[in-house]
Amino acid sequence: MATTRESNLTTLYVELNRFGQNGEYERALKTANKILQNFPDEEKAFHCKVVCFIQLSRFHDGLKAIVNQPKLSGDLVFEKAYCQYRLNQPQEALKTINSVTQLSLKLKELKAQILYRLERYEECFDAYRDITKNTTDDYEDERETNLAAVVANLCLEGSNKDIPQLRDHTYELSYNSSCQLIGRKQYNEAEKKLKVSEKLCRESLEDDGTAEDEIEDELGIIKVQLAYCLHKQGREKEAQAIYTAALKQKPDDIGLVAIASNNMVVINKDQNVFDSKKKMKSATSEGLEHKLTSRQRKNIALNHCLLALYTNQGEQCQQLCEKLVSTYPDMAAEAALIRATQLAKDGKAKEAAVILDKESKHDEEKKLAMKLAAVQLLLAEGDRKEACRVLQNLGEATFKPGIVGAxxxxxxxxxxxxxxxxxxxxxxxxxxxxxxxxxxxxxxxxxxxxxxxxxxxxxxxxxxxxxxxxxxxxxxxxxxxxxxxxxxxxxxxxxxxxxxxPPLDFTQNTDVDALETSNWMMGTKVIKKAAAKVEPSPGSKPGTPGDELIQKKKTKRKRKGKLPKNYDANTIPDPERWLPRHERSGYRKKKDRRNKDVGKGTQGAATGASDQYDITKMQTQQSKVSPNPNSPIQLETTGPRQQQRKVQQKKKKGGKR
The missing domain is CATH 1.25.40.10 (Tetratricopeptide repeat domain)
Structure with a gap:
């Protein structure tokens, strides 16, 4: 009987091994259950059962089996911690690993991943440095990629840790290298790295025979990061086009969709608010708490508050700000500024100033900015006294030159x-x-x-x-x-x-006459009068100026007027030469058959009106203006007139000009 049981057990293990090698984990799980049903103390079969649960992504079942069978799962520390990690229980997973005194290689790597999930990047960096130094196998590129990701997050946090120079021969490493440059705000260099990463990714996947749809999915994260670099450089239209194209691909990664949607909201600002509302729903959907870092989630929550502010949703803005503070206490100052702005838009500037003044007491770093914002709101309401009171209660900042001037x-x-x-x-x-x-x-x-x-x-x-x-x-x-x-x-x-x-000595190298005649204090009229009263030179007659003051009168040269070619100086000019031809005495008028009494004169003038324009018949009149200085001065009421264009008559065909 014992031999039969052992042969049956051997047969079941052979079957279990075959299913495992072929990747048939459902059938392998059934075989492991058969073994445990007949042989409850078989630790290997139980281990295989837990591995099958993990391979089938049934992490909850695997963890439950480990917890319910403490005798058989004493050595399954890695499997237990991994199930906890995949069930988004990183704190429990880290406790499970720390319960072991001597960590194996796989436990060290899992611990590094857990530290990364917990955003404890400095500890994670030390863990990966230890693994890469003491391990040589076929997974060096993967570990270096993970280390590069940790370094990128350290750069974003502004860490002073000594960061090594990593390679960038794969598209993953090149991408992480660009993230490091972004953390240092070197966006132009990061843009170049991302373009190299995009090229390497396409070439690598095409060599592996990957379909075009899968290639585009893999390129999505690189393109969105490239759009972010363009956005930070002020090239918003290019960035917006890339974000839109990435969202049209409908990627499976909800984290990527959330980031692209959030960045689109940032570009829209207070414009296109309906599109921004749709994008914000994607950026705040469920399940993102484990896909995004806390810094990313924090920025999205802040942008959600700003969007409510832009759309004049006062109550929702206040609620979102309260939620932001409860979730992320370090964002209390930003939330207070948004709340104050919303209250000011609602005509409650004094309440807004009270909120800012109150919140500034809890945040010394941003105290000055919040106090100045409160002062601005008070000044907008015309309350200068309260604004002065706030400025004088800034502590040492009150004595800054700008505050003193204000x-x-x-x-x-x-x-x-x-x-x-x-x-x-x-x-x-x-x-x-x-x-x-x-x-x-x-x-x-x-x-x-x-x-x-x-x-x-x-x-x-x-x-x-x-x-x-x-x-x-x-x-x-x-x-x-x-x-x-x-x-x-x-x-x-x-x-x-x-x-x-310094002593004042005017006796040396000083021209007194030049000082007296200079116009640094006197006007030009005073200088001319002083020059006219110069004493005569010795030997000259009284009343005659000296030779040195004789000035030649500058006579303006007159040009001779032009005369007609047929001009005769002996003949008397025609006195009617300035009158139109039809007004001259020798002009023969045409007979009017309709009315002989009607004569032709200037347009709008009566018969005989030409006499008043005849220079020979005009009487000379004295029209001098009285030089009375008390008479009122009349100013021109019209401004400068525009020069009018002279209308030229068109030539008639065949006629005289």
């Missing part, structure tokens, strides 16, 4: 010169006390000094001038201003300091 401007706009003076005093005292160097403060000192000098506060102005002189020791202008300031409240100090000013 406060001074606001106080002066409200007519509070004392408030502006106090702001400048506090800024000067703070910089003198802390000796903080925040770039060129010369403008601040100069403006503060001028302000206090004009306001009658020479002592305060002197402090600013002292700091300005300390920055530029050789500035004579500042030194002179400081002497003026000291002279008003401390004359002895002003006297001592004035000795550092």
């Amino acid at each position: 406060l001074v401007t606001l106080y002066l706009a409200d007519g509070s010169r004392d408030g502006a003076s106090k702001v400048l005093k506090d800024a000067v005292d703070w910089y003198r006390k802390n000796k903080v160097s925040t770039g060129d403060l010369g403008t601040l000192w100069r403006q503060a000094a001028d302000f206090h000098l004009r306001g009658g506060e020479p002592a305060v102005a002197a402090k600013s001038l002292e700091e300005l002189l300390r920055i530029n020791p050789g500035d004579k202008k500042t030194l002179a201003q400081l002497v003026i300031a000291y002279a008003q409240f401390e004359p002895a100090k002003a006297q001592a300091l004035s000795k550092q000013l």
Whole structure:
């Protein structure tokens, strides 16, 4: 009987081995169950059963079998952790692996994958470095590809870890290399790498005999990443065309669809909102939590809030912002800005300012940006006093030159010169006390000094001038201003300091006459009058100017007028030469058969009206204007007129011109 049982067991194992080698895992699973039914303690059969579950992607059944049979699954740590990993339980999978003291190669690789899923990239990087150094087999390219993916994420996070130079001889490695360049914001170089990756991918798959549809599916992720590079370079139309083409392919990867859809929403901004709504539904569909990184999901959630803001959906915008903060607490500042913007659009600027002011207390990094946003909203409502209060409660940031300038401007706009003076005093005292160097403060000192000098506060102005002189020791202008300031409240100090000013000597190399005749203070009319009163030279008669003042009168050369060719100087010109021919006395009028009494004159003029245009019959009249200076001056009411085109008469065929 024992021999028969052993022979049956051997036969079943042979059958199980054959099914496993042929990839017939359903039949292999049935055989493993037969063995376990007859021989419940067979660990190998149980192991084969779990492997069949994994090969059939029945991870839940495999994990359940391992948990229900602790005696038979004592050594199945890898299988248990793998099932947990595939069931999106990375934390439990990592605990299962960490329960083992000595990790095998496959457990190390699985741990590295789990760390990558948990976005613990620095630990993952160390794990892959250890595996690649201590392992030599046929999977080196795959491990190097995974390591390149980890490095790309480290670059995106701005890690300072020492990153090795990896190869890029395959399209996967070239793609990951481009992702590293994107993390360093080198988009132009990344674009070139992606084009190389696309070429390598097509050539590799075509050599393997892959169908065109499958090639396009594989190229989808490369093209979408290329579109992102173009988008970041400002080439939005090219990027949009690639995104649209990628979505038309209807890829099976929902993560790729979500990223392309989100980026399309970003390009649309506040335009084409109906298309953006459709795209946002694809970007926020279920099942993406395990396909996208937390950074990608966070950006999509933020864009969803912005889309609600653009479409004026106030309630939905507020709800989405609250959800964003609850899911990603580090996005509280961005959510507060969006909520405040929505409230401001709804006419609730003061409520928006309260939200920003409240949220700024919890985020020191973005405190200044949020406070300034609140100030902008308050100023839009015309509440300058509250805006000044917010700016003065910024801590050390209140003394930044830009904030000081804004406060001074606001106080002066409200007519509070004392408030502006106090702001400048506090800024000067703070910089003198802390000796903080925040770039060129010369403008601040100069403006503060001028302000206090004009306001009658020479002592305060002197402090600013002292700091300005300390920055530029050789500035004579500042030194002179400081002497003026000291002279008003401390004359002895002003006297001592004035000795550092350069001496004024006008006796050497100075032309007094040139200074007197120069127009740096006097006008040109005063100079001409002074020149006319020059004393005569010795020996000249009184009342006659000297020889050096004799000026030749410049006579303008007149041109001779042109005369007709048949001009005769002995004959008297015809007095009617300026009249039209039909108005001259010798013109023979044509008889009018209809009415003999009607004469022809100028158009619109009565008979005999030509006499008033006859120069020989016109009376000379005196039309001088009274030179009374008290008479009102009349200004022209019409502006400059446009030059009118002269109308030329067309020639008649066969007629005289």
